[in-house]
Amino acid sequence: MKKSLKIISIISIFAFMVLWLLGKFVDFENFDITETANIFVIIYLLASLKYYQLDSRDKDATIKELKEKLGE
Numbered sequence: 001m002k003k004s005l006k007i008i009s010i011i012s013i014f015a016f017m018v019l020w021l022l023g024k025f026v027d028f029e030n031f032d033i034t035e036t037a038n039i040f041v042i043i044y045l046l047a048s049l050k051y052y053q054l055d056s057r058d059k060d061a062t063i064k065e066l067k068e069k070l071g072e
Contacts, residue, residue, distance in 0.1 A: 002055065002058075005051040006047075006051055008043065008047040009043075009047040009048045012040045012041075012043040012047065013040070013041075013044045015037075015040045016037050016040040016041055016044065019036055019037040023037070
């Protein structure tokens with residue numbers, strides 16, 4: 001789950017960069033690139049947030065486990 005969230009966040013940030021570069025260098029009259037790019041930024045933010053939330057839970061569990069081993 002964590003690995004897939006990390007991959008999703010990386011893909012979405014690269015998609016944003018590609019769309020941003022296309023918006024700078026290519027003139028699309030009928031297609032609004034900024035809206036699509038903003039969607040990729042939101043996907044990146046949500047995936048990163050969930051990834052770091054899961055990562056924090058794993059680290060907390062590891063810390064708790066190590067504290068219990070020290071207490072024994």
